[in-house]
Amino acid sequence: MVSINVWNASVDFPIFDAKSRSLKKLALGKVGGKIGSEGRVPIIEALHDITLSLKHGDRVGLIGHNGAGKSTLLRLLAGIYEPTRGSQRIVGKVAPVFDLGVGMDPEISGYENIMIRGLFLGMTRKEMEKRVDDIAEFTELGDYLQMPLRTYSTGMRVRLALGVVTSIDPEILLLDEGIGAVDAAFMAKARDRLKDLVKRSGLLVFANHSDETLLDFCDSAIWMDEGRVKMHGGLREVLTEYKGHDPFERMSAEQLARLGYSSPVLSGNGGE
Amino acid sequence: MNSPVRSVLVQATSTLDHPEAPPAANSRTFARAFEDIKTAWQHRELWGHLGWQDIKQRYRRSVIGPLWITISMGTTALALGLLYSQLFGESISTFLPYVTVGFVIWGFILGCVNEGTEVFIANEGLIKHLPAPITVHVLRLVWRQTLFFLHNLVVYFAVLAIFFTTLSQQYMMGNDPEPKPGVGWEILLAVPGFALLAINGVWIALLFGIISTRFRDIPPVVHSFINLVFFMTPIVWHAGVLNKVSGGDGGWRVLIAELNPVYHYLEVVRAPLLGHVVDWHHWAIVGGLTVVGWTLALIALRNWRARVSYWV
Numbered sequence: 001m002v003s004i005n006v007w008n009a010s011v012d013f014p015i016f017d018a019k020s021r022s023l024k025k026l027a028l029g030k031v032g033g034k035i036g037s038e039g040r041v042p043i044i045e046a047l048h049d050i051t052l053s054l055k056h057g058d059r060v061g062l063i064g065h066n067g068a069g070k071s072t073l074l075r076l077l078a079g080i081y082e083p084t085r086g087s088q089r090i091v092g093k094v095a096p097v098f099d100l101g102v103g104m105d106p107e108i109s110g111y112e113n114i115m116i117r118g119l120f121l122g123m124t125r126k127e128m129e130k131r132v133d134d135i136a137e138f139t140e141l142g143d144y145l146q147m148p149l150r151t152y153s154t155g156m157r158v159r160l161a162l163g164v165v166t167s168i169d170p171e172i173l174l175l176d177e178g179i180g181a182v183d184a185a186f187m188a189k190a191r192d193r194l195k196d197l198v199k200r201s202g203l204l205v206f207a208n209h210s211d212e213t214l215l216d217f218c219d220s221a222i223w224m225d226e227g228r229v230k231m232h233g234g235l236r237e238v239l240t241e242y243k244g245h246d247p248f249e250r251m252s253a254e255q256l257a258r259l260g261y262s263s264p265v266l267s268g269n270g271g272e
Numbered sequence: 273m274n275s276p277v278r279s280v281l282v283q284a285t286s287t288l289d290h291p292e293a294p295p296a297a298n299s300r301t302f303a304r305a306f307e308d309i310k311t312a313w314q315h316r317e318l319w320g321h322l323g324w325q326d327i328k329q330r331y332r333r334s335v336i337g338p339l340w341i342t343i344s345m346g347t348t349a350l351a352l353g354l355l356y357s358q359l360f361g362e363s364i365s366t367f368l369p370y371v372t373v374g375f376v377i378w379g380f381i382l383g384c385v386n387e388g389t390e391v392f393i394a395n396e397g398l399i400k401h402l403p404a405p406i407t408v409h410v411l412r413l414v415w416r417q418t419l420f421f422l423h424n425l426v427v428y429f430a431v432l433a434i435f436f437t438t439l440s441q442q443y444m445m446g447n448d449p450e451p452k453p454g455v456g457w458e459i460l461l462a463v464p465g466f467a468l469l470a471i472n473g474v475w476i477a478l479l480f481g482i483i484s485t486r487f488r489d490i491p492p493v494v495h496s497f498i499n500l501v502f503f504m505t506p507i508v509w510h511a512g513v514l515n516k517v518s519g520g521d522g523g524w525r526v527l528i529a530e531l532n533p534v535y536h537y538l539e540v541v542r543a544p545l546l547g548h549v550v551d552w553h554h555w556a557i558v559g560g561l562t563v564v565g566w567t568l569a570l571i572a573l574r575n576w577r578a579r580v581s582y583w584v
Contacts, residue, residue, distance in 0.1 A: 013582060075581075079403040082299045082578035094403050102401040107332055108325070116325065119318045120402050 002092035002171045002202035003055040009083035011047040011072055011227075046072040048227040049086070054203055061214040061235055062207035063242055064224035070207040073224060074098065074174050077205055092202060095121050095170030097161075110145035110152070110160055117164045135163040138193065140186075159186060166193040173201040177208050191216070211239060211247045305573040312407030319408050323415035341423040349375050349427055356508045365438040366445050366452075367510075369431045373542045374507035376424040380469065381534060383417040385498055388477030389484040389491040396584040406580050407573075410477045414470055421466075428545065439547055448512035455547035465540035465550075472537065472562055475569035482572045485583045505534045533561055 047069050054060060054077075062070045075081045076088065078096045104113050114135055118128035136145055139159040149157065198204050198217055205222075208214050214221065214235060221238035223231040231238050239247040248256065298304060312319075331337040352375070353368030360367070388410070392399060395409045432439060432455065439455045484490040511529040529535045539554040 016583075075400070080400065080581050082581075084582075087298065096402060098401050099397075102397050105325070105329070107329060112325070116321065119321055120398075120404070125317050125321065 001056055004052065004077050004088075004090050004092075004172065004203065005054075006050050006052040006076065006083070006088045007086050009047065009050045009076060009086035009088055010045065011076055011081050012084045013044045013046055014041040015044055016041060046227055047076060047083075050076070050083075050229055051086075052077075052222070052229065052232070054205070056202045058203050058205075058220065059198065059218045060205045061218035061221040061238075062205055062224065063209070063214070063221055063238065064230075068224040069227040070224050071098065071176055072227075073222075074176055074205060074207060077172075078174050090172070092171035093122050094172045094174065095165070095168060095201075096174040096176075097165050098174075098176040104149060104157065104161065106150035107148055109148055110141060113149055113160065114145075114164050117161070118168065121165070121168050121170070123168055131167045135160075135167050138166070138189070139163040155186075162190050162193075166190070166197045168197075169200055170197075171202045173198065173204045175204070175206045175208075211243075212251075214239070215247065299578040300574055302570065302574050305570055305577060308405040308573060308577055309407050312405040312411055315404065315408050315411075318404075319412035319415055322412045323419060326412070326416045327419055338423055341420055342426045345376060345379065345424040346427040346430070349431070352508055360509065360513060362445070362510070363438075365435045366443055369428075369435055369439060369546060370445070370510065370542075371508055372431045373428055373545050374538060376421065376428055377469070377538050377541050378502065378505070378507050378534075379424060380417050380421045380473070381537060382498060382502075383420060384414060384473035384476050385480065386495060387413050387417070388473075388480045389494050391477050391481040392485045392580050392584055393488075393491075399581050399584050406577060407474075407478065410474055410481060413477050414473045417473065418470060445510060445512060445548075448510070448515070450549070452546070452548045455545075458544050458547065458549075461544035461550060462541050465544060468558055468562065469537055469541055472558070472565060475562075475565040479565070479569040479572050482576050482580060485580055486576070501532070501534055504528070505532055505538065507538070511535065533557070536561070 050073065062073065064070050072081065074096065075098070076083065077090070078094050079088070079090045080096070082088065104117065108116075111132065114132055115125065115128050118131070119125065123131075136142070139145075139156075139162075141156060141159065144152070144156065149160075152160070195217070204217065206214070206217055218235050220233060221231075221235045222229055223238050223242050231241055236247060327338055327341075331340060334340065336343075349372035350368070353371040354364065356362075356371060357364045357367035387394075391409050391413050392406065398404070398409070399406065436455075441454045442451050443454060444451055480490065480494065484494075506529050511526070514525040514528060536554045536557040540550060540558050542548075543550040543554070
């Protein structure tokens with residue numbers, strides 16, 4: 001059973017400037033005696049006392065201002081950061097999509113990059129070979145896949161990365177914002193595939209700023225503020241609290257229809 | 273100074289019902305350290321592919337590609353073998369193979385140590401973006417160095433073919449009173465020797481990598497120190513020459529070689545390849561170093577494994 005549990009977890013980053021990252025200071029610091037707090041490494045508390053329990057079927061949107069700790073929380077949930085205090089337990093295969101560029105090598109061909117990215121996301125070589133044709137078709141890159149990645153435009157790279165990510169079968173899918181930079185027609189297509197992917201994955205956490213995207217993919221939400229969970233609940237309630245107005249209030253009938261809500265009165269789920 | 277953050281918890285489909293009590297923080301346990309290594313080993317396909325990719329990458333768009341590795345090693349070994357055989361008054365047919373093999377093995381050790389210090393620093397992007405055991409990066413490094421080693425081994429076989437008539441019979445070398453039995457089936461002893469060397473490469477990269485990620489002065493220190501080690505180690509000179517100086521048993525001078533751990537690592541691979549007898553004490557010392565090194569690496573892995581992603 002897929003699940004992520006986090007108990008009173010904090011993530012503190014030590015900030016080593018060039019000086020405190022050297023042995024010299026450590027050695028001399030002892031000789032020099034007490035200089036007080038100066039000798040200590042400054043710390044940034046990125047996450048503070050986070051307690052969360054996510055399980056199979058959860059579709060969680062992650063909202064909050066820049067620097068509120070969304071990306072750090074995603075990394076904590078991915079197991080990249082283990083909490084400095086508190087504990088965490090992740091059950092399931094994690095597929096994080098934080099930076100579409102990581103694991104991409106500009107000098108090798110698109111095909112090779114598909115393979116490497118897939119291996120990084122926990123697929124085997126055989127599984128990836130089966131998917132290559134599908135990815136090639138989806139990305140519409142055709143013969144370009146034989147070309148080194150440095151010849152690709154930004155949009156083409158995003159297509160490739162999205163193609164790989166949406167072809168795998170993750171148990172836990174963690175998406176950071178930043179899936180953009182492709183033309184609208186492709187985005188519509190990607191959205192369908194992404195939806196399909198979300199359906200296949202056991203657990204989704206999606207950091208995004210767009211109400212529409214969140215309403216499209218998620219049903220609950222976590223509002224991060226200053227490294228803490230400020231609110232965790234149904235997507236609509238959290239968005240209402242965060243924005244100060246009901247997210248459905250300012251949507252056109254057309255958007256609502258696309259999201260599958262016939263009238264603004266109808267709520268997604270949750271609620272009091 | 274922060275305004276107290278108002279925490280609103282709305283019961284959604286699935287929150288608050290924590291299934292069990294929080295387990296004790298278990299980041300710093302040997303179990304997790306072993307798990308890291310075990311999971312990394314299971315990701316063989318990943319680091320195997322990446323190791324190959326690293327080599328192909330380096331020689332992309334070059335006409336003869338990875339063959340350059342072999343050519344550059346061949347040239348170095350040839351030039352130094354010729355020079356030093358004359359300096360020490362040794363026969364080219366025995367000393368050139370000696371220098372060649374020494375160089376090939378040294379290349380592997382140098383790669384593991386030098387690149388090992390930067391193994392995590394260089395993979396910052398991957399470590400921060402993808403959850404993977406940190407040992408994966410180490411195994412990729414050691415695998416890449418192994419591939420380099422195999423490329424370089426071609427030079428050894430070429431040299432062996434050229435001087436086979438000398439090397440296949442009993443021969444004398446340096447001022448060593450012991451005759452060398454010559455190349456035979458004992459050559460296969462180099463396989464376990466190299467396996468042991470590679471296992472040591474893993475702990476070296478793990479230990480140095482973790483420490484270097486925290487203290488960024490270590491890589492430059494190691495890089496400059498390793499040059500000194502090269503000259504101190506019997507690679508372009510033979511340990512037997514230490515006997516010649518005092519004209520007898522060598523006295524304390526033999527310690528120059530014997531106290532150098534790299535010498536023993538070299539011997540367990542080099543001696544079988546050249547048809548020398550591997551003295552048992554080389555095996556014992558390398559075995560001991562393996563145990564000590566791995567113990568240190570495991571302690572480092574236990575204590576700071578989870579910190580590496582914070583430090584890079």
